[in-house]
Amino acid sequence: MFDPLIAISGTLSARFLRTLDASDGVASGRGFPPRLGIPDAMERPNASEPRARPNAEAIDEPRWHASLAAIGALILYVLLPQRLVFGPAWFAPIVVLAVLVPLSIFAPDRDDETKLHRIASIVSIVLLNIFNVLSVILLVIDAFSHHPKGVAGITGQRLLLSGAQIWTTNVLVYALWFWEVDGGGPWQRSRARSAAADLKASFLFPQMMVDAQRVRCVDPHWKPLFLDYLYVAFTNALAFSPTDTMPITRAAKMLMLVEASISFVTIALVVSRAINVI
Numbered sequence: 404m405f406d407p408l409i410a411i412s413g414t415l416s417a418r419f420l421r422t423l424d425a426s427d428g429v430a431s432g433r434g435f436p437p438r439l440g441i442p443d444a445m446e447r448p449n450a451s452e453p454r455a456r457p458n459a460e461a462i463d464e465p466r467w468h469a470s471l472a473a474i475g476a477l478i479l480y481v482l483l484p485q486r487l488v489f490g491p492a493w494f495a496p497i498v499v500l501a502v503l504v505p506l507s508i509f510a511p512d513r514d515d516e517t518k519l520h521r522i523a524s525i526v527s528i529v530l531l532n533i534f535n536v537l538s539v540i541l542l543v544i545d546a547f548s549h550h551p552k553g554v555a556g557i558t559g560q561r562l563l564l565s566g567a568q569i570w571t572t573n574v575l576v577y578a579l580w581f582w583e584v585d586g587g588g589p590w591q592r593s594r595a596r597s598a599a600a601d602l603k604a605s606f607l608f609p610q611m612m613v614d615a616q617r618v619r620c621v622d623p624h625w626k627p628l629f630l631d632y633l634y635v636a637f638t639n640a641l642a643f644s645p646t647d648t649m650p651i652t653r654a655a656k657m658l659m660l661v662e663a664s665i666s667f668v669t670i671a672l673v674v675s676r677a678i679n680v681i
Contacts, residue, residue, distance in 0.1 A: 464589040468629035469524075469579055470507050473499065476531050476575040479568045480538065486545055487565055489537040495530070502527040516590050521583075528579045535572045539665055542569060546676045559678070566673040570640065570666060577662040578636035581606065582629050584654055592626055605655040606635065608648050640666035 477496045485492065502523050510520040542565055585605040586592040604611070610625045631648075638646040643663040650656045 464512065464593055464628060466507055466511055469582060470503060472575045472579055472629070472633070473503055473527060473531060476535070476572045479572045479575075480534055483538060483565055483568055484561065487538050487541045487569075489534060489541070495534045499527055499530050499534075502530070521588055521590065524583060528576065528583060531572075531576050531579070535569060535576055536665065538569050538572075539668060542566065542673055543668065546673055562676065563674060563678075566669050569673075570669045573662060573665050573669065574633070574636045574640050577640070577658060578629065578633040580658050580662075581632040581635055581655070584658065585627065585632070595626065596624065605650065605652040606648050607651055636662065639663055643667055 477499055480488065480495055481492055489495070506520060506523055506527070510516045516524075542562075546562060582589065586595070587603045591603060606627070608627055608631065610621050613621050635645075635648045638648075639659050639662055643666065645659060650659050
């Protein structure tokens with residue numbers, strides 16, 4: 404009489420133990436229980452992306468986008484009043500172009516650059532950054548200093564224009580910084596299959612967080628180019644904080660912090676002073 408009950412009890416106990424064992428597998432990271440029917444792709448979201456990125460198709464990242472930004476920053480610098488320029492007006496263009504022109508000739512694409520090429524790229528950005536910071540310092544000094552009798556300071560209109568030039572230069576310079584440091588540089592990014600597969604990414608773009616299979620406008624092999632970093636630099640300088648793209652590494656956070664600080668000084672102090680003068 405008890406045989407059926409014993410059989411039923413044994414079956415239920417066996418099922419209960421298998422359920423506990425499967426649950427323990429989920430908690431310990433061994434995977435989902437087979438009976439749930441959950442595919443392996445959901446078990447490990449990055450299963451479709453290899454860790455080592457072997458034989459990834461390299462996408463050329465031209466240098467001329469960044470070169471145009473650097474030349475634009477130099478033009479804005481040269482057009483500043485002489486009292487806001489460090490040394491002779493020709494000094495900064497000569498120094499920066501001495502690095503930029505050979506790079507554009509011998510390494511027009513970032514996917515085939517050497518370590519020396521990348522060092523030269525960073526040096527050119529450092530030079531642009533130094534000259535622009537010096538202009539900010541000279542602009543603040545001139546705006547808030549008392550000029551001797553007979554020596555006129557910068558007019559309100561010229562102060563506004565100079566502030567706009569320095570602010571725009573700041574955006575261009577930090578777009579170059581973001582472009583250079585993200586993911587170990589353009590050469591490293593060109594090796595990745597996509598931005599989401601880049602294991603050294605310094606910025607988290609919206610395209611990296613959206614499922615390309617659900618949102619058709621997102622390319623599954625999307626990678627950021629210079630214009631993407633220019634947008635990030637512009638929004639950070641205007642909002643004094645990240646907008647849609649988040650910095651991940653400490654280096655990226657510090658770069659955004661310095662850019663926002665320079666932008667704040669230019670807008671909040673210099674521009675407000677210029678409005679009072681007008």
